[in-house]
Every structure is written in C-alpha cells, then in structure tokens.
Amino acid sequence: MGYLTQEKISEMGFSYVGSNSYLSDKASYYNCENIFIGDSVRIDDFCVLSAGMGGIEIGSYVHIAVFSSLIGREKITLLDFSNISSKVSIYSSNDDYSGASMTNPMVPEQFTNVTHAAVTVGRHVIVGSGSVILPGVTLEEGVAVGALSLVAKSCKAFGIYTGVPVKWIKNRKRDLLALEKIFTQG
DSSP states (O other), X not given: OOBOOXXXXXXXXXXXXXXXXXXXXXXXXXXXXXXXXXXXXXEOTTOEEEEOTTOEEEOSSEEEOTTOEEXXXXXXXXXXXXXXXXXXXXXXXXXXXSSSSBOSTTSOGGGBOOEEOOEEEOTTOEEOTTOEEOTTOEEOTTXXXXXXXXXXXXXXXXXXXXXXXXXXXXXOOOHHHHHHHHHHHO
C-alpha cells in the first residue's frame, strides 16, 4: 500500500494531519480543508472521506480499514483508539426512503427530505466489517459493534451490540483502559 507524501498532504490542504499518520494514496479525500487527522492514524486503500460543512475529525491511534467511507454534511468524529473495520459506512446525511420525497444529491433540496446529524465514534470503539452507522448516532466509549450491523440508534459505553438493527448483547471488558495507561506512560 502506498501512502501520501508530506508534500502531497500539504498540497491537498487538510485542516491538520498529525505525525506518524499514514494516508493511502488510493483513498479519496474530499473537502480536505474540513478534515482533521491526529497522530498515528492509518487510512487504508479505497476509503472515501467526504467532509461536509461539519467536517471530519479523527483523533490519534485510529485505523480506518479498506473500503470504508465517512460521508455527510454534518460532523463525523472518530475519537482516540477507535477502529473502523473494512467496508464500514458512516453517514452524517441520509435520504428519506419512504417515497414521500425524491432522493439523491442531484435533485434540488426542495424536493428531498435528507436527514443531517452529527455522528460520534467514541474512544476505544471497534466497528465490525460491513456495518452501517446512520446520522445522529453516538457510539460511547468502548462500544463494540459486530460485523454486518445497522446502527440507527446510539449505543451505551462498553456494550457489545450486533444485528439489524443493533441490539445490546452484553457488556464489554474494560481491561483496555489499563492497557492504555501502560501504553501512554511507556
């Protein structure tokens, strides 16, 4: 996998890109001036980061795996130590599927009924492959979302959720918080 050079990152006009971050040269980045990327972040091939007016903010020690997308008008936030597995889609904008309005961005806004709401992925959250996160969702600290899940409602801290739509399955261990302390102090 090839990564963007520091020179190319500067040319693209990102809001900020921290040290030790690796941005694939095969990923697509739109509205870079609204994209903030912390330290030690890896964005893999064929990802799409399309920042709207709210922007995309990625903390430190974050991984976004192949074929994932972050798209929408409102803010999308990925906090420190979060992990987005392959083919995950995070939307801060979503069309109305009811048929009461028209859909797609090529139709004037007066004929659509798009929902726009910020999405937050908390610290130490892991989202399994193929999952979809819809506008307005907050995944609190330590949440684990199983593969192929649909997340339409917020999830409470340190819960394991899975399904379509997601349901709480059980609590997640918090051992990773002690490991973070050792890691950050070492």
